[in-house]
Amino acid sequence: KDFPFKPRSRLPFDAIPTGRADTITVPPGYKATPFIPWGTPITGRYPAFAEDASNSAQDQAEQIGMHHDGMHFFPIDARRGPGMRSDHGLLVLNHEYIDAPLLHPNGPTVVSGKRTIAEEVRKEINAHGVSVVEIRRNVNGEWEVVPSRRNRRITAATPMQITGPARGHKLLQTRYSPQGTATRGTQNNCSNGFTPWGTYLTCEENWAGYFATRDTGLPRELQRYGLRSSSRFGWETLPGDEFERFDATRKTADATGDYRNEPNHFGWIVEIDPFDPDSTPVKHTALGRFAHEGLIFAPVKPGRPVVCYSGDDSQNEYIYKYVSRHKYRPGQANGRLLDEGTLYVARFNADGSGDWLPLDINDRNFLKACLATGVTFADQGEVLINTRLAADAVGATRMDRPEWGAVNPDNGEVYFTLTNNTARTAADAANPRPANAYGHIIRWRENSRDHAGSRFDWNIFLLAGPESDSRGPDGKSLGAQNILASPDGLWFDDEGRLWIQTDMSGSQLSAGPFGNNQMLVADPRSGELKRFLVGPLGAEVTGISATPDFRTLFVNIQHPGEGSTATNLLSAWPDGPGKRPRSSTVVIQREDGRRLL
Numbered sequence: 001k002d003f004p005f006k007p008r009s010r011l012p013f014d015a016i017p018t019g020r021a022d023t024i025t026v027p028p029g030y031k032a033t034p035f036i037p038w039g040t041p042i043t044g045r046y047p048a049f050a051e052d053a054s055n056s057a058q059d060q061a062e063q064i065g066m067h068h069d070g071m072h073f074f075p076i077d078a079r080r081g082p083g084m085r086s087d088h089g090l091l092v093l094n095h096e097y098i099d100a101p102l103l104h105p106n107g108p109t110v111v112s113g114k115r116t117i118a119e120e121v122r123k124e125i126n127a128h129g130v131s132v133v134e135i136r137r138n139v140n141g142e143w144e145v146v147p148s149r150r151n152r153r154i155t156a157a158t159p160m161q162i163t164g165p166a167r168g169h170k171l172l173q174t175r176y177s178p179q180g181t182a183t184r185g186t187q188n189n190c191s192n193g194f195t196p197w198g199t200y201l202t203c204e205e206n207w208a209g210y211f212a213t214r215d216t217g218l219p220r221e222l223q224r225y226g227l228r229s230s231s232r233f234g235w236e237t238l239p240g241d242e243f244e245r246f247d248a249t250r251k252t253a254d255a256t257g258d259y260r261n262e263p264n265h266f267g268w269i270v271e272i273d274p275f276d277p278d279s280t281p282v283k284h285t286a287l288g289r290f291a292h293e294g295l296i297f298a299p300v301k302p303g304r305p306v307v308c309y310s311g312d313d314s315q316n317e318y319i320y321k322y323v324s325r326h327k328y329r330p331g332q333a334n335g336r337l338l339d340e341g342t343l344y345v346a347r348f349n350a351d352g353s354g355d356w357l358p359l360d361i362n363d364r365n366f367l368k369a370c371l372a373t374g375v376t377f378a379d380q381g382e383v384l385i386n387t388r389l390a391a392d393a394v395g396a397t398r399m400d401r402p403e404w405g406a407v408n409p410d411n412g413e414v415y416f417t418l419t420n421n422t423a424r425t426a427a428d429a430a431n432p433r434p435a436n437a438y439g440h441i442i443r444w445r446e447n448s449r450d451h452a453g454s455r456f457d458w459n460i461f462l463l464a465g466p467e468s469d470s471r472g473p474d475g476k477s478l479g480a481q482n483i484l485a486s487p488d489g490l491w492f493d494d495e496g497r498l499w500i501q502t503d504m505s506g507s508q509l510s511a512g513p514f515g516n517n518q519m520l521v522a523d524p525r526s527g528e529l530k531r532f533l534v535g536p537l538g539a540e541v542t543g544i545s546a547t548p549d550f551r552t553l554f555v556n557i558q559h560p561g562e563g564s565t566a567t568n569l570l571s572a573w574p575d576g577p578g579k580r581p582r583s584s585t586v587v588i589q590r591e592d593g594r595r596l597l
């Protein structure tokens with residue numbers, strides 16, 4: 001009864017092998033071109049990149065930042081509906097963090113554990129955040145930066161508004177904003193999102209590491225998010241409000257007299273209107289406060305609520321869903337949809353069913369769970385500021401580090417990468433391997449057609465790992481063409497193919513069988529999975545977006561030669577030997593200029 005011939009593969013390219021070359025490798029017939037690396041001038045005086053890293057803090061505020069991560073291409077006419085342009089648009093991308101040893105001519109200056117040069121720290125602050133760049137494809141098919149009023153740098157110091165239920169909350173009142181309604185900057189922006197109304201979403205992941213507190217007995221809104229006695233870059237050790245705000249140590253009786261509440265301004269989803277360079281970015285508190293990896297929308301329908309998903313990327317943290325109270329109306333400014341709604345957290349049951357548990361102070365079951373666990377919240381603002389604690393109280397499922405999500409356009413199934421979790425002691429159905437070093441991809445189907453309901457059914461799409469410890473989408477072990485570990489970036493193209501990017505580090509990268517970080521493509525319809533790209537040495541492959549005609553794919557290469565210093569360069573990508581390695585976008589095209597697949 002079998003059909004006599006196999007249907008044509010939807011992955012018609014030669015899978016490439018794992019590799020350890022210091023370059024980008026793509027299949028025959030494709031090309032990968034570096035584009036807008038760290039330091040590319042995009043605005044202001046358009047200061048040229050100085051190879052010796054001698055650019056000033058102000059130069060850096062007019063150049064592309066470091067550590068490219070989540071990214072989205074907005075066609076220049078994105079707000080005009082179908083038939084959008086594929087040769088002209090705004091590329092918007094995150095700069096997750098920095099390699100201070102490469103950002104300065106001879107690395108950062110630290111004296112007795114303290115930063116001493118304000119200009120250096122200002123440059124670090126300006127190398128974080130988001131870039132908005134207008135770009136155009138020329139007649140030769142090459143992409144170029146357009147000098148444009150829309151080009152913009154948002155940094156870890158850019159003024160922002162706070163909206164949603166926690167706006168004005170006592171725990172958000174600071175010296176900078178005694179009303180608790182405004183803040184400065186966004187940092188550690190990992191993955192991203194974009195709204196159906198054409199705005200960009202940047203997500204605050206490991207923001208806690210930017211703060212220090214010498215206090216003991218921390219309040220729960222600092223304790224549960226892992227604030228420590230020293231910070232990653234030591235910004236708080238310099239005098240002056242612009243730096244001391246990163247020191248959350250108690251100094252006064254009233255928290256508005258010191259910076260105890262400053263960390264409460266981070267861990268949010270930030271909305272940026274890339275088409276209005278004068279717009280103020282908005283932190284939407286209704287979406288919860290945690291180590292937000294990204295935010296993805298379920299397909300929207302006019303007259304229905306918007307639904308989006310976000311993972312908390314830390315060991316044993318949770319996956320969340322948000323359902324707006326108000327309905328989506330095309331053509332309207334819909335930002336308020338992200339200010340009023342219900343935040344849910346996922347429980348994955350052992351029988352393959354799942355429940356979305358509301359974190360809502362007006363919900364009877366939520367209050368019951370709080371009572372049973374002895375957790376109290378004064379108001380919904382406090383619930384959202386303490387999202388992790390609220391999720392603990394309702395008994396959500398602790399996951400193996402939720403990273404990116406993606407929704408299959410074929411059938412609305414939601415896929416999430418769980419990158420790894422070596423701290424897992426006991427396996428459960430949704431996280432089936434203890435000390436999970438390789439990670440997996442989970443997927444679920446909502447029981448409600450509009451994604452807004454509280455029940456779903458889930459299964460595991462892929463167990464990453466070597467041949468001896470893995471399971472591909474076809475139910476078989478992964479092999480030479482498709483082994484991978486630590487899946488992170490995830491994206492569906494318009495035709496329902498799933499693109500998977502990896503973020504292996506340490507011994508997995510150096511001693512594992514997987515080679516450098518990579519990108520693969522899966523076809524959930526057929527179960528096929530093939531490796532499409534291998535990145536340069538020491539780099540993460542992350543960030544992905546395409547033009548509507550699918551003739552250009554943008555991918556980011558983060559921290560090539562990770563661990564390099566000015567005198568010990570561990571990668572020569574992308575500029576060649578003797579040049580500092582630079583995070584960069586990569587433009588992927590077919591050599592014949594046709595659709596990628």
Ligand code: FEO
Pocket residue numbers: 096190191205293313403488
């Ligand atoms: Fe910044 Fe979760 O990766």
Ligand code: CA
Pocket residue numbers: 069096190540542558
């Ligand atoms: Ca990253």
Ligand code: CA
Pocket residue numbers: 190191293403488489503542
């Ligand atoms: Ca990531």
Ligand code: CA
Pocket residue numbers: 403419488503
């Ligand atoms: Ca990661």
